[in-house]
């Protein structure tokens with residue numbers, strides 16, 4: 350890996366961050382707060398939230414087996430994705446490499462930041478190699494994006510290739526593990542300490558059932574997290590979100606139960622789709638959705654919309670012609686979808 354200073358935008362490396370009232374006071378026990386021009390009334394909403402979300406991170410560190418200082422929390426994973434561009438890529442100069450097809454936000458944020466995006470097409474098994482991705486890089490490539498399990502294909506990207514990439518690439522490798530709770534393969538997050546150039550993304554939006562609160566996580570070694578914390582908005586995670594996160598973190602077993610139920614439903618849906626004459630192929634999934642090739646994805650999509658059932662039509666995505674991406678729902682939701690498809 351190149352020195353982090355070389356990978357960071359020079360203005361960001363030299364940035365002196367905003368110092369909030371709550372940053373400057375810390376440690377002492379206090380009960381009179383006259384430092385932040387808050388209104389003393391309307392408790393508890395009158396107070397600014399903890400800018401570094403220390404209570405949430407302390408709990409999360411245990412659940413995720415990382416150190417608190419290896420965690421960045423953002424307004425969804427999307428904030429972390431955008432911050433990676435704003436911290437490490439120079440507009441109009443640098444580029445990033447990513448697997449294709451994958452999650453759409455990596456490219457949208459590249460475009461917003463005026464950074465060239467170099468997609469590298471997966472093979473017919475939705476796999477890639479370190480060589481393939483490295484061949485797409487040049488001296489201005491700062492970041493490689495991997496999503497595993499990948500959206501919309503549902504499969505894990507070969508772990509040997511990812512670790513080879515981490516060892517050989519001079520820049521940063523982001524591995525988005527939004528769906529790792531649904532996978533049988535151990536998350537790469539647990540190997541964070543081995544790789545100084547690894548950033549892992551997680552989210553509260555999928556297995557944790559909290560898409561509404563907008564809370565995403567980035568895990569990386571402390572020197573990278575420190576840069577994110579310098580650049581983020583001072584109070585990027587509001588109090589309501591922090592409270593709800595603490596609530597859900599109290600009961601990770603509830604999350605485990607949801608995941609187990611969804612995995613059983615995923616198997617059941619896979620078997621049921623095999624029996625549908627309109628379904629040509631079911632791709633194996635390590636996520637909470639299945640990618641299925643249908644005989645006419647657009648027509649089936651339209652038919653389902655008429656019935657008030659919405660799935661994701663991926664027919665215009667490369668390698669996904671005539672494919673629908675179907676989220677695993679509750680048993681009754683899944684049954685309603687199956688009944689509709691049997692009638693088609």
Ligand SMILES: *Cc1c(COP(=O)(O)O)cnc(C)c1O
Pocket residue numbers: 424425426427428452496500525527551552553554555560564565
């Ligand atoms: C759903 C999803 C996310 C979650 O994004 P949030 O902004 O945290 O809701 C992140 N990455 C991938 C690949 C996803 O599919």
